[in-house]
Amino acid sequence: MKTIIVILLSVLIFNERCTAQKIITKEFPRNPTSYVFEMKIDDARFTLEKGFFKYSDLKFEVSDVYYNGTWKRGSWPEAAREVLARDVNKYDVWMRVTVDSSDIYFNRKKKPFSYEMVCVAHFIPVDANTTKIEIKVLDSKINMGKKLLPGSPHFVRGAVYKPVKPTTIEEYKIIQCLGKELGVINQMPVLKIAPPG
DSSP states (O other), rough: HHHHHHHHHHHHHHHHHHTOOOEEEEOOOOOOSSSEEESSSHHHHHHHHHHHHHHHHHSSEEEEEEOOTTOOOSSSSSHHHHHHHHHHGGGGEEEEEESSSOOOEOOTTBBBBBEEEEEEEEEEEEEEEEEEEEEEEEEEEEEEEHHHHHOOTBBOEEEEEEEEEOHHHHHHHHHHHHHHHHTTTSOOOOOOOSOOO
């Protein structure tokens, strides 16, 4: 019985230590989270998806991409189904973005945390040939490390996450994927990693 209590206390202390880690946050840069492109709204989500596959990598990976017309709705995550079911979101793209090394969030040893964001690329028609994209962040968090003991259902050591503010860096990188695919990236503002100054 004492062994079980010691193990449980160790798990609680480790998980508490993991989530209580000091987070060093650099000052946030100001990047655009919306942009207007010359393209028809019907083409927007397909063009954005092409851009993801060409321009994302291990340092900036876009995954779990869902929009109306893809897959079967029953296999979508509940959050994607809820957002994309609204008529105002019929052209939108729901996605998960992971970054292996955050440019903003670091531990006390100045090592960057990995960062994850769930968002929607919301498309708004400006006119017949012009569309505005706006990135709306639904959830953003950093990975604080692994749990001490494996958990159910697969008995693997899951990650411990902590919610954080979105950075504008990843939002603008998504917009830049669309700009690259449309061949207008050179006309767009440069991505800022450091704060304005």
